[in-house]
Amino acid sequence: MGRRCMVLSASMGAGHDTVAAELARRLRAAGHDVLVRDVLALLPPGAGPAVRSFYRFTVRHAPWLYELIYAVFLAPGPAEAGPAEASRGAAPARGRLDVSPMAALAEKRLAALVRSWRPDVVVSTFHLAGQVTGRMRRRGTLRVPSAVFVTDFALHRAWLEPGNDAFLCVSEAGARTARALTGRPAAAPGPVVPPGFDRPPRSEAWAERLARAGGGRPPVLLSAGAWGVGNGLQATAGALAGRGFLPVLLCGRDARLRRRAARAAGVLALGWVDDMPGLMSAARLLVDNAAGQTSVQALAARVPVIGYRPIPGHGAVGVRRMAAEGLTVYASGVAELLELAERLVRPGPEREGRVERGAAVFRDDAARLVAGLGAPPAGDPSAEPEAGQPCA
DSSP states (O other), X not given: OXXXXXXXXXXXXXXXXXXXXXXXXXXXXXXXXXXXXXXXXXXXXXXHHHHHXXXXXXXXXOHHHHHHHIXXXXXXXXXXXXXXXXXXXXXXXXXXXXXXXXXXXXXXXXXXXXXXXOOSEEEESSHHHHHHHHHHHHHTSOOSOEEEEEOOSSOOGGGOOTTSSEEEESSHHHHHHHHHHHOSXXXXXXXXXXXXXXXXXXXXXXXXXXXXXXXXXXXXXXXXXTTTOOSSHHXXXXXXXXXXXXXXXEOTTOHHHHHHHHTSTTOEEEOOOSOXXXXXXXXXXXXXXXXXXXXXHHHHTXXXXXXXXXXXXHHHHHHHHHHHTTSSEEESSHHHHHHHHHHHSSOSHHHHHHHHHHHTTOOXXXXXXXXHTTOOOTTOTTSOOOTTOOOO
């Protein structure tokens, strides 16, 4: 029998909403009812847009400030709570700054939404949403199981509110961290990407467009996220063009960046791309700076990924974590970037090995685990669901 599943996301860039939409699609396909809501809309009027604008400003124009915020409020430290301390209801460790005050501002509206829609399970794809649900679970004001789908490879403290019933992570290393720091069940189903990215068929339209633009040069995607964020994007594109590649700069919704990049010789600058599976089917490589959705979409599409010049905070940690786990490679300078690019665009064992390691991160269906949280045992539909039951 279908369940009622509430998915909480946040319109911070596009990645969290993309994951939420795909989880919702999978859950509906399995026969469940789904309600998707933006946690920023549950904050007091004006607060959500202010949070989004502040984050966008800092990562684009004051990366040093975001780096400081990440170091003080988010980055895990040696004094983090272990499993014995982090049981449900545990207080933050001594000396640890609380990262959750804003979560209290959304609790009242979420409680009203839960009362009206009556979900069987709630899953969050953004850390603020997970803080809200975890706090409510600890106090008993949310009486249905709550899961957190951690979209980042870098599990900063804001993700790890131990009041939640389970954590779903993009890698086994992330799941181990979540278990150790919260004392709660954690699984590693892998990233959530739409089905079109899994071995996408070759797009002749994109292949022809890239061939016209590059004159036979191997196309290398250069990701800047939905907001066109990155350090030295045009310099990186120029270096790739000078070495004989066709850099395809993904400018997202930043029209100014696209106009500037389009004036550079040998560079193809694109705005928002609706057919990313098709584009990736015609690309040879992705240069990534955030360890976000574009990077995991490339892994699913069997496109090798090089991490280079990452954005500050969780982006830098995530890019290096992906490389440490063998999913990508990391270039510390332009010379290393160009050397790695030359090796990975060529067919052969190195490229194929990298592709297979990246694809292996997709282990299970996160939507199935969400739907099974707190569900009655199979074959016993009358059984009373147990709050906090581990994922099925």
